[in-house]
Amino acid sequence: MSGDRPADPALTLRTAYEAASAVVAELGDEESWLPTGCTGWAVRDLVLHCLDDARRGLVALHTPCEEPVDRDAVTYWSDWRPEAPGAANGRRWARVNASMFLDFGQLRDLYTETVTAAGHAAASADPAARVTTQGHVLTAGDLMTTLTVEATVHHLDMVVRLPLAAAPSAGGLAAVRTTLDGLLGRPAPPWWSDTHYARVGTGRAALTDAERAALGAAAHRFPLFG
Template sequence: MRRPVEPDRAAFRAECVRFTEVLAELTDADLGRPTDCPPWNVRDLIAHTRTGVGRLADMLAAPAPPRAEVDAAGYFGAAKFTAEVDADRIAGGQRDASQVGRAALAAEFDRAWRATDAAVAAAPVDRVVRTRHGDAMRLGEFLRTRVVEVGVHGLDLAAALGRPPWLTAPAAVVIAELLTGGRPTPAGLSWDRLTLIRKATGRAALTVPERAAVDAAGFRWLAFGR
């Protein structure tokens, strides 16, 4: 059964709106802060996230592959995130960051995600796209990866800025469902969605009992690279 696109689109919009609001509040000093995605600082992380949320517009403008080959979980497979690919991603984030001034960061991010949202709205629900890794994916599945991108890097940005996480409820639902395969979190863990996401993506450390419970539950360990 295919997953409907609209809930994921709504989650993408909600998270991008919140991310843009935060960007509009940043100072020059904020942009130079280090992040937990070294060697990126805050400016580099924002530039990388902006590129990530804008990818679908160009992908939908390209010819459609004949059929899908991977889903959202498969997109985050560790095999794709080699040292060479990761080095290119790091350099790309830094290069993009150098080209945008502080005053334009929020406007550029807002423009990028809205271009993606408009392209998704105009596309057939069964559209297939090709990723930068060469995978063919259904539009809805790739959109889920964009929710992960902006949501999880939002956690990274909040940590770098010393702010409480602002992950929106719709995005938390999408990311948690991807991580758990749609199954409930094991009762023994007593995690809310935010804790689940932080723990399962390496943003918070797991205790030995927690790791055993997560492995037993078959949670998906997403490979982000950067």
């Protein structure tokens, strides 16, 4: 893994969730229908997806496992490729279910209370304990980092049409950069901002010809996950 893991993965996760919650808390029904950086999803669809991810983390943190670890905070993402089987069905599921909330405030409040609970669960967990999620075994600390990365990337997705919205946490962006460096096997060009790296590294934006030249043979590996 390139770079350093967060010194306190629970705190890093909590600050990432707090930053995202600050955006969601300001959203009304009209804003909930704005497009996002995720193909086919409006803001409310993405909020539902993030709610489900926080719920998954909450369950995982309370599901101890005795099996050996088979993924870390970087290799966890090696299974996540653009347009993986079932991706379209997952997008459709979120759209249908998010539309069932006639009052966006209900979804907003459910998201806020769930990420708050997940943050508390992370603070109480032993980072070295083994937990299971998505068919893999990770340490709780590495799970927290993957949740941070997910929350931060989707925070950037959520605000593409919300120019006045709060930015992701610095710790969350650092976790994304470290994860992408680990998948790339080397640091990205140092002049790339954290936000730009997050977008090109996950396929939200395409590499320019100059960026491909700077990356050399590694360019074909982009997006690193999606």
